[in-house]
Amino acid sequence: MDLNRATAAAAALAARLRAAIIRNQRVLLSSWVRWPVALLAPWLLVAVFGTGLTYWEHRTRSFSRWMGRTLLEGNAERATSGAIWEAILASREARTRIQAAGTPDTLLPGGLPQPPLHHAYRQERRSVDAVILYRHQRPAPLRQDRLTEAQMRDLAVSLRTYRAGSALLRHVELPSEPFLVHARIRAQLALQEGSLYPRLHRQLRQHDAAEAWNFVRMSTADSMYWASLLGPALTPADPDTATLHSREPAVAVALAGLLHHWSDAMHQDEMRRVRGYWEAGPDFQIHLVRNMNVFAGYAIADGERPVPFELPAELVVSLLELPVGDHAP
Numbered sequence: 007m008d009l010n011r012a013t014a015a016a017a018a019l020a021a022r023l024r025a026a027i028i029r030n031q032r033v034l035l036s037s038w039v040r041w042p043v044a045l046l047a048p049w050l051l052v053a054v055f056g057t058g059l060t061y062w063e064h065r066t067r068s069f070s071r072w073m074g075r076t077l078l079e080g081n082a083e084r085a086t087s088g089a090i091w092e093a094i095l096a097s098r099e100a101r102t103r104i105q106a107a108g109t110p111d112t113l114l115p116g117g118l119p120q121p122p123l124h125h126a127y128r129q130e131r132r133s134v135d136a137v138i139l140y141r142h143q144r145p146a147p148l149r150q151d152r153l154t155e156a157q158m159r160d161l162a163v164s165l166r167t168y169r170a171g172s173a174l175l176r177h178v179e180l181p182s183e184p185f186l187v188h189a190r191i192r193a194q195l196a197l198q199e200g201s202l203y204p205r206l207h208r209q210l211r212q213h214d215a216a217e218a219w220n221f222v223r224m225s226t227a228d229s230m231y232w233a234s235l236l237g238p239a240l241t242p243a244d245p246d247t248a249t250l251h252s253r254e255p256a257v258a259v260a261l262a263g264l265l266h267h268w269s270d271a272m273h274q275d276e277m278r279r280v281r282g283y284w285e286a287g288p289d290f291q292i293h294l295v296r297n298m299n300v301f302a303g304y305a306i307a308d309g310e311r312p313v314p315f316e317l318p319a320e321l322v323v324s325l326l327e328l329p330v331g332d333h334a335p
Contacts (some may be wrong), residue, residue, distance in 0.1 A: 118165065121285045123148045126160065127167035129326065135296040137326060139171045142289045168284075171292060173325050175281045178303070178315045180273060187242045189268035193261070194240045197233060209260040217256045236261065276313065283307045294322060 063069050121127075124147045128140040148157055196202035203221040210218035220228070235254060238246040239261060251258045283290040288308040294301045294317075301322045305313040322328070 118150060118161075119168065122161060122164040122168045123150070124286070125164070127164040127171065129167045129170065131328075137294045137322075137328070139167060139174075139292040139294075140289075141168075141171070141284060141291075170325050170327070171284050172281075174292065174317070174322070175284055175305075177317060177321060177325075178277070178280070178305075180276060180313065180315055182269060182273060185269040185272045185276070186265060188272055189265045190240045190242045190245060192268055193265060194237075194242075197236055197240065200229070202236070203229075203232070205264060206257065206260050209264050210256065213256075213260070215256045215260070217254065217260075220257075232257075280305045280313050283310075294326075296322075 121141075123144075125141050125143050130138045130140065132138060148161060153161065193202060196205065203224060207218050207221040210221075221232075224232075235250050235257075239250045239258070247258060247262075250261070283305070284292075288310070290308075291306045293304045293306065295303075296319055299319050301317050301319055303315045303317060305315065
């Protein structure tokens with residue numbers, strides 16, 4: 007009997023323990039759920055409110071307009087001193103100098119010519135009678151949308167020098183005699199190869215000259231005859247054209263026209279090459295030295311032979327903005 011009562015008591019105790027454990031588990035689980043919800047609820051409210059506020063600003067722009075009006079109203083009372091204000095003034099000054107250096111008809115859609123962005127240009131006055139213009143490539147091209155104060159000042163100087171150098175080179179005219187000498191040398195080589203005769207044939211046919219047919223199906227004797235007349239007329243330094251003019255005047259005129267065509271083509275190529283070096287290529291310099299009423303100049307590209315030229319002193323003084331009358335006697 008006592009054993010039965012003890013067993014029943016133990017069973018009841020075990021049932022109560024199980025019930026207590028179940029209740030504790032439910033309470034613990036409920037607390038684990040409540041704590042994250044309690045922590046996340048404020049952030050969720052902030053996120054919802056911020057999203058709504060952002061959408062409202064996107065649609066109405068009310069806050070942006072209010073902030074802009076407030077800054078504009080207080081702008082007159084803001085201090086005009088300090089590092090930030092000095093940077094703003096320097097930026098404005100550099101932009102003004104850049105705009106003054108440029109001309110609307112030559113500016114690219116981006117706002118500036120490309121060479122000063124890729125190359126640095128400088129003008130250096132060595133003495134009262136000597137000036138040098140430089141161009142050298144920048145380590146990295148400048149970006150118009152990311153210019154610092156120092157870069158803007160540098161760009162303003164480069165742009166002014168680039169404009170002056172371009173205008174200077176547009177007035178340069180190289181002497182024609184060296185190119186005519188090169189044309190005679192080219193004609194000499196063509197005479198030795200036999201390719202000069204077809205060219206004279208075409209040149210004469212352009213003027214409907216009957217002599218054109220002398221250079222078709224030529225025999226050895228014909229080649230020797232014309233070589234004896236054309237050779238002396240093609241001497242580079244001191245050509246003898248009198249004999250050719252007296253015996254074959256039409257051929258002499260055709261040869262002169264051919265030499266002039268070759269000489270002019272070489273002259274134009276050289277001018278394009280020199281002016282192109284001011285835009286790009288190896289480092290380039292323009293040396294100018296005054297001699298009375300003219301400036302003797304040399305265009306010098308790294309690794310290339312110097313190209314001599316002359317310009318009136320008044321023109322150089324005007325283009326480079328040199329002091330008038332400031333030169334050695």
